[in-house]
Amino acid sequence: MSVFIQRNMRGLQVTREELSLLLSQYDPAAVCVQETLLRSNKTDSSTEYSYYGVPAVENNGFLHGGVGILVKSTKTLTNSCTTIPACRALHLVLVGMKL
Secondary structure, X not given: OOOEEXXXXXXXXXXXXXXXXXXXXXXXXXXXXXXXXXXXXXXXOOOOEEEEEEXXXXXXXXXXXXXXXXXXXXXXEEEEEEEEOOOOOEEEEEEEEOO
């Protein structure tokens, strides 16, 4: 059975230890995260998980948003990151996976 986790991080840098515990405890195929508050879509990908994301945006000196998917490296087929224009800025990360 494949496990998927969704988590509002409220700042990925701050909750990195909590994320590591989730990964080791549940061994998920993927973890979808939002509110990462990361300035770039680059993060330390481990050899076991790859990170695909869209960075947060700055508004009046504060970071808002940021989304990403951590995918078990053995499950990744393809990846594409894009921002969809809408009334509000929506972020979308698409990753093809084999289960």
